[in-house]
Amino acid sequence: MEWKNRAxxxxxxxxxxxxxxxxxxxxxxxxxxVVLEKNTVCSxxxxxxxAGIRAQWxxxxxxxxxxxxxxxxxxxxxxxGMPIGLNQGGYLLIAYSEREFDxxxxxxxxxxxxxIMSRTxxxxxxxxxxxxxxxxxxxxxxxxxxxxxxxxxxTSFAYLEAAKKLGVSYxxxxxxxxxxxxxxxxxxxxxxxxxxxxxxxxxCSGAYSQIVAKLAGIDLPNWGERHEIMITEPVEPGVxxxxxxxxxxxxxxxxxxxxxxxxxxxxxxxxxxxxxGTTWQFITEMSRVLNKLLPVTxxxxxxxxxxxxxxxxxxxxxxxxxxxxxxFYHSTGYSGHGFMLAPIAGKVLAQQLTQVTPDIDLRVLDYxxxxxxxxxxxxxxx
Amino acid sequence: xxxxxxxxIVCRCEEITLDEIRQWIDxxxxxxxxxxxxxxVGMGPCQGRGCHDIxxxxxxxxxxxxxxxxxxxxxxxxxxxxxxVLLASGEVSPxxxxx
Numbered sequence: 001m002e003w004k005n006r007a008x009x010x011x012x013x014x015x016x017x018x019x020x021x022x023x024x025x026x027x028x029x030x031x032x033x034v035v036l037e038k039n040t041v042c043s044x045x046x047x048x049x050x051a052g053i054r055a056q057w058x059x060x061x062x063x064x065x066x067x068x069x070x071x072x073x074x075x076x077x078x079x080x081g082m083p084i085g086l087n088q089g090g091y092l093l094i095a096y097s098e099r100e101f102d103x104x105x106x107x108x109x110x111x112x113x114x115x116i117m118s119r120t121x122x123x124x125x126x127x128x129x130x131x132x133x134x135x136x137x138x139x140x141x142x143x144x145x146x147x148x149x150x151x152x153x154x155t156s157f158a159y160l161e162a163a164k165k166l167g168v169s170y171x172x173x174x175x176x177x178x179x180x181x182x183x184x185x186x187x188x189x190x191x192x193x194x195x196x197x198x199x200x201x202x203x204c205s206g207a208y209s210q211i212v213a214k215l216a217g218i219d220l221p222n223w224g225e226r227h228e229i230m231i232t233e234p235v236e237p238g239v240x241x242x243x244x245x246x247x248x249x250x251x252x253x254x255x256x257x258x259x260x261x262x263x264x265x266x267x268x269x270x271x272x273x274x275x276x277g278t279t280w281q282f283i284t285e286m287s288r289v290l291n292k293l294l295p296v297t298x299x300x301x302x303x304x305x306x307x308x309x310x311x312x313x314x315x316x317x318x319x320x321x322x323x324x325x326x327x328f329y330h331s332t333g334y335s336g337h338g339f340m341l342a343p344i345a346g347k348v349l350a351q352q353l354t355q356v357t358p359d360i361d362l363r364v365l366d367y368x369x370x371x372x373x374x375x376x377x378x379x380x381x382x
Numbered sequence: 383x384x385x386x387x388x389x390x391i392v393c394r395c396e397e398i399t400l401d402e403i404r405q406w407i408d409x410x411x412x413x414x415x416x417x418x419x420x421x422x423v424g425m426g427p428c429q430g431r432g433c434h435d436i437x438x439x440x441x442x443x444x445x446x447x448x449x450x451x452x453x454x455x456x457x458x459x460x461x462x463x464x465x466x467v468l469l470a471s472g473e474v475s476p477x478x479x480x481x
Contacts, residue, residue: 001410042419153419172410233427233463278459280476287469298470301463303427306456 001169003193008032009353010189010198012176012212015046016152016339017331018204019159019170020346026166028354033168034198036191038175042156045206046339048276048308050229050252050264051155052243053340054091054147055116058107058379061317063114064360065341070146072343082158085151087257092121092129093142094246101140103379108142118144129242132296149243149254152339176205179216185326186216200353202329207274207309209319209332218323221370222333225312226273227266228282230305232297234259240294250382251289261297263290266382276307310336315375320349320365329353330367335381392440393433395426403437407444414438414455427463430455 008030011018014037022033037043053073055066076084095101104120111118119142126141127133135141160170171193178190179201188197205212207224214220240261243254253263265286283305290297313319313333318341320331331349334341344359351358364376390400398421411417414424414437423437424430434455442449459476460469468474 040413040416043415047419157420232466280459283460283469284472287466290466291470298467299465301427301465302460302469303429303463304425304458305460306458 001171003171004032004034004169004196005194006032006197007034008198009034009200009202010196011035011202011204012189013037013203013205013209014041014170014172015044015204015206016156016159016342017206017334017346018202019156019163020342021202021204021331021349022168022170023159023163023166024347024350025353026163026168028350028356030350030354031167033163034196035168035170036174036176036189037170037172040172041160041170042153045308045311046152046156048229048306049152049336049339050254050262051149051152051339052091052147052245052252052254053149054144054243056091056093056107056111056118056142056144056147056380058103058110059317059376060110060114061364061376062378062380063111063116065344067114067116068344068359069341072347073150076155076158076343080158080162082154082161084155084158085257086148087150088146088148089241089243089254090129090143090145091147092126092242092244094135094138094244094249095140096138096246096248098139100248104140104142107380111144116144117146118142130240130244132239132294133244134293134295143242147243149256155339176212176215179212179328181216181325181328184324186328200327200329202331202349204331206332206334206338207311209311209330213323213330216323216325216328218325218328220319220330220332220367221314222319223272223312224274224309225267225271226275226277226307227264227310227336228278228286228305228307229262229264230283230286230302232261232300233303235261235300239296244293247380247382249289251286251293252382253290253293260303261290261300265289274309276309278305278307311338312336314370316378316381317376318345318365319367320345320362321367323367335378392436393421393423393426393430395428395432396422398423398433400440403440404444407441412441412445412447413453414441415453417441418455424455429458429461
């Protein structure tokens with residue numbers, strides 16, 4: 001891709017958040033949008049994620065973002081002209097104590113007030129949704145039929161190819177090494193391929209965003225947290241049509257349209273980590289959970305096991321908006337949910353930068369909320 | 383591109399053709415992992431045993447990057463497909479089957 005040393009907007013980070021932001025900026029009329037990716041498309045968290053999409057959240061902001069993202073995902077193949085592998089089998093959330101079920105019910109109340117048609121379901125209904133499910137020890141279930149997942153690779157490539165057609169430049173193997181500031185405003189970025197003057201710089205670097213922010217002297221409270229995940233050989237459909245998820249049970253499991261079953265668990269102790277290494281303990285423990293919930297999976301083989309980083313914030317909610325340095329923006333801290341929120345987050349940030357009225361007011365996601373002590377604690381995460 | 387090339391299957395697990403691989407090298411993919419992500423080549427039960435070297439050779443041929451400098455694909459555990467019930471039993475470890 002042709003190198004230019006001047007850009008209107010430079011986006012640091014070429015994962016799904018950077019790609020969607022670039023696409024919408026170009027669609028809303030910004031010219032010369034450049035995306036910098038230190039490795040290759042989907043080489044970071046995006047390509048390693050479980051790619052679930054849900055609106056069953058516990059804070060108003062995440063509910064609003066979640067349902068707006070679903071609205072976008074449902075029409076995305078038509079808009080971008082490429083497949084995204086969308087599969088809406090719903091999320092079946094499982095509670096193992098009365099207290100946990102109460103929290104899920106509070107979530108349902110909040111969600112329904114915002115137009116999300118989630119509901120509680122009985123064990124019998126849960127078995128209709130997922131016939132192979134053995135959850136006799138569960139206390140209650142909630143379900144939202146429009147939840148599901150999309151293919152993170154296909155979705156990223158679909159957005160990227162559409163963005164390139166609108167003039168976006170994507171530089172792979174190009175790392176941001178510095179952010180230049182004059183007075184109180186950003187002026188550009190230094191990279192491993194040279195300097196680029198820019199009017200606007202956006203930090204979309206996921207688990208590395210605190211490192212990138214620091215290049216401009218901004219402190220972010222984010223940290224990378226390693227999560228492991230595995231996938232089985234493809235088997236006949238119907239083994240696990242919905243995403244099975246439990247916050248206390250600490251798992252998510254779903255069968256992809258392709259036939260493989262993908263499943264993950266959060267690490268104990270939530271360690272800070274930049275490694276993408278894997279552990280034998282994970283596939284042992286994950287296989288036990290899988291066999292218990294879905295006994296029919298016992299004879300199914302695991303083909304691949306890997307890890308990726310969650311870009312965590314202290315409250316589990318994202319950081320979106322301008323910083324103390326003018327024209328330097330963040331879109332980070334998605335805390336394991338960047339893929340599902342990227343379409344709406346990219347769109348709304350692009351609206352802010354093109355004087356279009358934003359679909360959602362994101363001001364509460366300003367990073368200064370941590371200093372003010374105004375945290376937006378999200379309960380519906382593992 | 384002749385008609386017959388479209389039917390040459392490179393990745394048998396995922397049924398990916400030579401034609402598809404060449405199209406994406408043309409669009410800028412220069413590593414095995416990029417092609418894997420966009421096409422699923424090497425993601426099936428054999429984990430790239432059959433197709434990996436063919437793909438590297440094709441990248442080298444089209445981009446001019448010497449084959450020993452083309453970025454190889456990531457090898458991921460458990461290397462060979464293993465039944466979940468065996469993993470769950472705790473009787474296998476990275477060192478093999480526990481006696």
